[in-house]
Amino acid sequence: xxxxxxxxxxxxxxxxxxxxxxxxxxxxxxxxxxxxxxxxxxxxxxxxxxxxxxxxxxxxxxxxxxxxxxx
Numbered sequence: 112x113x114x115x116x117x118x119x120x121x122x123x124x125x126x127x128x129x130x131x132x133x134x135x136x137x138x139x140x141x142x143x144x145x146x147x148x149x150x151x152x153x154x155x156x157x158x159x160x161x162x163x164x165x166x167x168x169x170x171x172x173x174x175x176x177x178x179x180x181x182x
Contacts, residue, residue, distance in 0.1 A: 127144055148180040150173045
């Protein structure tokens with residue numbers, strides 16, 4: 112549950128945005144860093160979950176192309 116506390120605290124500061132939520136006890140969310148555009152995948156089921164960096168086919172971090180971010 113520590114990871115969710117960190118995400119919620121940062122969401123209030125608008126550092127991260129959450130999207131693509133599926134279900135209350137089981138699902139996935141894409142978390143976007145609003146300063147860099149880097150995207151992470153959070154998968155959860157019940158009381159467990161995992162967070163990983165999303166990468167392109169070359170292994171580089173996946174960047175949200177919908178907005179401009181700091182460079």
